[in-house]
Amino acid sequence: MKVYKFGGASVRSAEGIKNILNIVSKETDTLFIVVSAMGKTTNAMEVVLDNFMKADRSSALMKLAEVEAYHRQIIDELFQNAVNTDRILQPIFDELKYLINTGIGDEYDRWYDRLVSYGEIISTKIVSVFLNESGARNCWLDMRGLLVTDSNFREANVRMDDSRMRLNAAADFSINQIYVGQGFIGANLKGDPTTLGREGSDYTAAVVGNLLDAESVTIWKDVPGILNADPRIFKNTVLIPELTYFDAVELAYSGAQIIHPKTIKPLENKQIPLFVRPFSNPNDAGSVIKGTTENPIGIPVLILRKNQVLVTVRPRDFSFVLEESLSKTFVVIHKHRLKVSLIQSSAVSISMCVDHSRYLAGALDELSNDFKVTYNENLELLTIRGINNEIVEENTKGREILLSQKTRRNARFLMKV
Numbered sequence: 001m002k003v004y005k006f007g008g009a010s011v012r013s014a015e016g017i018k019n020i021l022n023i024v025s026k027e028t029d030t031l032f033i034v035v036s037a038m039g040k041t042t043n044a045m046e047v048v049l050d051n052f053m054k055a056d057r058s059s060a061l062m063k064l065a066e067v068e069a070y071h072r073q074i075i076d077e078l079f080q081n082a083v084n085t086d087r088i089l090q091p092i093f094d095e096l097k098y099l100i101n102t103g104i105g106d107e108y109d110r111w112y113d114r115l116v117s118y119g120e121i122i123s124t125k126i127v128s129v130f131l132n133e134s135g136a137r138n139c140w141l142d143m144r145g146l147l148v149t150d151s152n153f154r155e156a157n158v159r160m161d162d163s164r165m166r167l168n169a170a171a172d173f174s175i176n177q178i179y180v181g182q183g184f185i186g187a188n189l190k191g192d193p194t195t196l197g198r199e200g201s202d203y204t205a206a207v208v209g210n211l212l213d214a215e216s217v218t219i220w221k222d223v224p225g226i227l228n229a230d231p232r233i234f235k236n237t238v239l240i241p242e243l244t245y246f247d248a249v250e251l252a253y254s255g256a257q258i259i260h261p262k263t264i265k266p267l268e269n270k271q272i273p274l275f276v277r278p279f280s281n282p283n284d285a286g287s288v289i290k291g292t293t294e295n296p297i298g299i300p301v302l303i304l305r306k307n308q309v310l311v312t313v314r315p316r317d318f319s320f321v322l323e324e325s326l327s328k329t330f331v332v333i334h335k336h337r338l339k340v341s342l343i344q345s346s347a348v349s350i351s352m353c354v355d356h357s358r359y360l361a362g363a364l365d366e367l368s369n370d371f372k373v374t375y376n377e378n379l380e381l382l383t384i385r386g387i388n389n390e391i392v393e394e395n396t397k398g399r400e401i402l403l404s405q406k407t408r409r410n411a412r413f414l415m416k417v
């Protein structure tokens with residue numbers, strides 16, 4: 001069997017969903033299809049949540065009505081039969097309205113997962129019904145009962161052994177040829193919904209591939225495959241046809257948006273190849289990530305990680321106990337879920353570059369107990385893998401660089417925007 005994953009951009013319109021049918025119809029193997037929320041639904045649900053948390057139920061319901069209207073319009077375009085709209089949407093939106101009208105917004109992270117996870121429930125319902133009515137018979141699965149996670153709401157970790165049993169029992173390919181399940185969401189052992197972190201559907205696809213021993217996982221994307229740089233930022237980008245898992249992890253860590261960093265491990269562990277293929281040109285091969293390749297990446301790769309903050313901590317008493325400071329610092333960083341993209345140390349200070357996040361202020365506050373803390377916001381981190389003077393010059397010329405790190409092959413520059 002194979003795993004196919006379709007992201008938000010692929011399912012943002014009726015046309016996209018029809019293209020899924022087109023792609024799925026050509027596949028002769030059994031399939032597990034992982035789908036994200038449609039278009040910008042996750043962002044929209046975050047706004048619903050924010051209003052709910054402020055106890056502004058009427059604004060929350062108003063925003064929810066916009067989410068509903070968006071999906072209604074897609075369903076109306078997809079089906080001739082108007083009955084489908086209510087059949088699919090009514091029970092889901094009734095549940096959501098009930099939660100918003102009766103819930104008490106106490107814990108943000110827990111409510112995030114409870115409400116925002118519906119984006120994927122809605123999208124998969126629509127895709128599953130549409131495929132079924134178009135002859136691609138499939139069975140819809142609720143991953144909130146199948147992907148068992150811990151209770152680390154908003155960034156839950158999958159419990160592989162519990163999930164393996166449940167998922168294998170549910171996805172029986174001797175009964176159905178195709179299963180459709182949500183990316184991004186699961187539930188803890190008590191059944192409370194959880195999410196795996198923004199853009200987490202790739203990770204779901206990888207986990208499902210691992211748990212069901214898939215022959216391959218394919219992520220269908222709105223790009224030709226993996227390019228040597230983000231075409232929205234850099235000129236003259238080139239497709240990289242083959243990468244190793246190691247290359248892919250390095251790229252994802254540096255901030256390449258193409259795949260979620262957690263995606264690689266479940267695949268590497270079972271040596272399952274990951275294909276990244278163009279949704280709009282499904283006959284093109286795209287890129288493959290696998291254990292080894294005879295064709296190493298022969299060109300420089302550029303990755304820009306945006307929204308960075310440089311945090312520097314110095315012990316208040318001028319002590320030189322670097323090791324102790326390091327461990328104290330990273331306990332706080334980990335506790336506040338900051339993502340570190342670069343570290344540099346000197347005799348009396350540690351500097352690290354982290355992604356901006358809503359948890360940053362709390363971390364800085366706690367670090368200030370033991371350290372003198374300074375920070376710079378609005379930075380971007382450029383990583384160049386496979387450097388030559390020309391490419392470094394071209395991409396850093398005239399820029400204010402706060403920090404740089406170089407090895408023989410790679411360089412990283414932290415720059416003002």
Ligand code: ASP
Nearest residue numbers: 036042184198199200201
């Ligand atoms: N829908 C979620 C998000 O937008 C997960 C995903 O798309 O991978 O972050």
Ligand code: MG
Nearest residue numbers: 007008036199
């Ligand atoms: Mg998405």
